[in-house]
Amino acid sequence: MSKNKDIGCNRMLTIGEVSKRSGIAISAIHFYESKGLIRSSRNQGNQRRFSSIVLRYIAIIKAAQSTGIQLKDIHKIFNQFPPNNKLTSEQWLMFSSQLQHILDQRIKKLIRMRDNLGSCIGCGCLSLTDCPLHNPNDILGKTGAGARILEDD
């Protein structure tokens, strides 16, 4: 057997191999599976086996989570594609553009937070000297709860 066959996309992996290669705990793999983010099949001995494509899904989950993207948003994207299959280039393009859209939203929010934390954030406390300028009489409170300047999309 050639070495390349061992790392081919159709190879089925044990949960231990997935854990070792992806760098996440077995309990995290179970958790992702219970949330429907990844899927396994069972072999004849009723043991879990994962398609090697699961490594890419886990890498994306880890990277997305590290940027604060919620699992439910990742799930929504993953769910549009057939589980345990190699995706086509078009599918990866669709996949990545949806993830990029979520990242763009997060980046916008992070920039707003970075730029506004030192001034009035529209939370209703009216504690800063510039609050009367940005949120006179807590007028922003009428648009909803929370820090209106930070939380508006």
Ligand code: FES
């Ligand atoms: S910082 Fe709270 S209302 Fe301005």
